[in-house]
Amino acid sequence: MKNTKNAFMKYKNYIYYSLVVLLLFSTITYATTSNEQAAAFDFNEKVEASTLKLAGGGDESSDTDTNKMIESDANPEDVSKSQEPTNTDKSQEKPEEKPQNQPLNKPGTTHAPLNSSKTADKTNTSAEGNNKPAPEKTKPNTNTDIEIVDVADQQNRYFTTNIKNNETVTDPVYVVTVNHLDDSLIPQEMNVTLNGKQLNDFTGEITFIEGTNDIQFQVIYKQSDNKLLRVSQLYRVTLNSEDIIITTVLKDQTVMEETLTFTATAAQGEKDAKLKVVSNHQELKPLAGSSYTATLVEGENTFKLTAQLHGKKAEQSYTVIYEKEKIAISLETDLKDQQANSEDFSFYAKATANEVDVPLKITVNDQLVKSSDGSNYSVQLMNGANTVKVVGQYEDEQLERQYTITYKDPNVNEKPQVDPDAPKLVTDLKSGSTVKGDIKTINVWPVTASGERIRGKNVQVQVNGANIPFTWDDSAKTSYKLTLQTGKNNVTIKVWDDEARTVTETFTVTSVAPAEDGVIGQVTISLEASVLGIPYLIKPTKMDIHQGEKGSYILDQLLRNNGYEYGKTGNLDSSFYLRDVSKPGMLNGLHIPDDLWEVVEKVSTTSNRDIYSPDSLSEFDFANGSGWMYSVNGDYPNYGFSDAYFLDGDVVRVRYTLHYGKDIGGHDSSGTSDANWDKEW
Structure with a gap:
């Protein structure tokens, strides 16, 4: 026992210092392990919006001060098409931009993906090597101030990208465009992860590795009520540079x-x-x-x-x-593929089936044309190839015919296109035309050699050498307001693609000074509610057009002259949008066609045709997609009344729609094509 005690006394200092070292090592190990865990996202943190703009677009950005956030994972299988705003249309795509002449709750898309923010959220990670990427499962909501929404099985109404899920590419560098679908949601922050690694310096390009690549986009939006909404989308792309x-x-x-x-x-x-x-x-x-x-x-x-x-x-x-179409409809017409000697072109077309006349819908260069007697038509041709489409339907049988009428304008000096890959320019401006007054609006539809839309940033329009900015630019067309001098004017339109291939055309337009009273002509304008069973609230009326007079002033005069009051946003000079019109008893005799209402109910978020005022007609009446639109000579402009300048002889129809113009043939003005319903009411 004594020997044991002596041994302990001899080594007690060694034992003491060994215990101290062991305790210190355990403390350091515990602290290091704890710090490796990622901090949770602070939902009350002020998020600074990125100002990076990609794909030629722009977003509003603002600081966010909020105390609530909604998390949402969008299914990658649902992101191949843009959807309608605020999920109002359950079957159609959402248009890119909302011109001022369209219902207000139809916000346009912006093309401005955001760079990674300083407050990157790390709660969502990219897919790990599974056969198919899937959104991370929503975790239980332990914070009563945070509402978690799982929209994986719902329509995507937040943002899309140009990435095609499960596609195979050969180039490792992929340029990404993010398209935000709802203007009421303000993007605050975007985080991008590639194969589980966050891209802190993301500027619109992703470099893939050989084989399978999983990409996750996470965008934080600020809503109108200052709450935050977080949306994630997953994609899988395979890089194969060997085969x-x-x-x-x-x-x-x-x-x-x-x-x-x-x-x-x-x-x-x-x-x-x-x-x-x-x-x-x-x-x-x-x-x-x-x-x-x-x-x-x-x-x-x-x-x-x-x-x-x-x-x-x-x-x-x-x-x-x-399968060759079996048509029981008989078409009588003198139309054929032919060369015309004059821009003024007339033709005959009439269809019958079982001794019954079949109504025809005829378009020339996608513009609807009308007949004075139901069978004879007169149109003006553009320089070059003009496409005439004839469509008719009888019971289950449908007739479709297409003809090409070629007209060579002697005032246009055409040069052969040397480069087959050069862009193509289409415009409604005609060389050699004469305009009364000093203002003319034109539309331009430029495309690449492969048919892809060229946006306004790659278009230059000049009048007598001075650059003209575009009035409106969307995925369908670009619009311009030309200010002319009295006499001859030279208008030059230049278009180039991303490879700097260019095409340039020059037009001659003559401006005639107005009369002493400033009148340059007359426009025929009407107020219509055909979708409600009321063809005209104001029948077609001729109104004088004065030099430089905006369309909003002519509409204002028409409504007041006929005893109508109206509500608007903006003013007569800028951002004018017709919100509602009112007059005692104006909706007497209202009857919405049953076949139209059946479609409206199916695609609308809210709808009720029994609750309305007989004395007024406003946007959002009857359904969430309703409102006022207008057309000029059958075409629905992509700009508002305060940017419209009518010409002598123009026919303007101010029409009420129940669903974003799809029921009156006006949805194309939103920048999307092939979106109108088959029938126009």
Whole structure:
């Protein structure tokens, strides 16, 4: 025992210091492990909006002071198309921009993705190597101040990107465009992760690694009530730079048209591969860029796409079945593909089925034309090729015919297009035309050689050498207001694509000075509510047009002259939007067609045709997509009344719509095409 005690006394100092070192090491280890955990997102933190703008767009940005946040994961399978704002349309896409002449709760999309913010949220991570990326499961809401909303199974109404989920690419560098769908939501912050790693310096480009890549976009929005909304979307993209990849819109399908147009490209890594396209054993040559057109035979048609580069080869085959349309409708017309000698062109068209007249819808260059007697038509042709479409329907049978009328304007000095990949310019401005007054509005539809829309930032319009800014620019067209001098004016339009290929055209326009009283002509204008079973609230009325007079002033005079009061946003000189009109008994005899109401109820968030005032008609009456719009000579402008300048002979229809113009043929003015309903009420 004594020996044991002596041994303890001898080594007690060593034992004491060993215990101290062990305790210190445990403390350091615990602190290091604890600090590795990521701090939770502070939902009460003020978020500073990024000012980075991509894809030529812009977003409002502001500091956010809020105490509530909604988290949302959008299904990547639902993001291939833009949706309607605030989920008002359950079946249609949401338009890109809302012109001032459209219902106010139809906000336009902006094209401004945001860079990563200083307060990056790290609660969502990208998919880990699964066969298909999926949104992270919503965690239980432990904070009563935070409302968690799972919209994975709902329509995406927040933002989309140009990334196609599950696509295969050959170039590792991918330029991303983010398209915000709801103007009422202000983007505050965007975080991007690639394969689980956050891209802190994201400026619009992503560099993929070979193989599978999982990308997550997370955007924080500020809502109108100052609450925050967080939306995440996942994508999977495969980079294959070793093999030849053929990309095409071709697919196995059955069609009713004899002509099939499609695009196809081939590449290995960043190098283009020579592509051979064979249809029914005959090689097709591209029309422009990557666009091909094939004339089908009745029955099966085979397409074989072959590409070779550096000893490697890729092939794809498709079968397209052409079923010739069986039409019971008989069409009598003198229309045919032909050359016209004058811009003034007349034709005859009448359709019957079972000895019954079939109503026809006829458009020239996508502009609806009317007949004075139901069978004879007169139109003005543009320089170049003019497309005439004739459509009629009888019971379940549908008639569709298309003709090309070519007119060469002797005042236009046409030059052959040397570069087949150069952009194409289409405009409603006619060289050699005469305008009464000093203002003329024009529209421009420029596209690349492959048919992609060229936006206003790549268009230059000059009048007598002076640059003219665009009035409105959306995904459908770009509009300009030309200020002319009395006499001859030279108008130059220049368009270029992203590869700096350009096309330039020059037009001559003559301006005639107004009379002494300033009148430059007359416009025919009406107020209509045909969707409510009331053709005219104000029948077509001729109104004088004065030099430089805005359309908003003419509308104001029309309404007041007919005893109507009206509400508006903006003023007669700027941002004018017709919100409502009122007059005692104006809606007497109202009857919404049943077939129209059935569609409106199906696609609207809110709808009720039994609650209304017989003395007024306003936006949001009957349904959430209702409001006032207007057309000029059958075309719905993408700008408001205060930016409109009417010309002598113009026909203006101010019309009420129950769903964003889709029921009156006016939805294209939002910047989206093929969005109108089949029938116009």
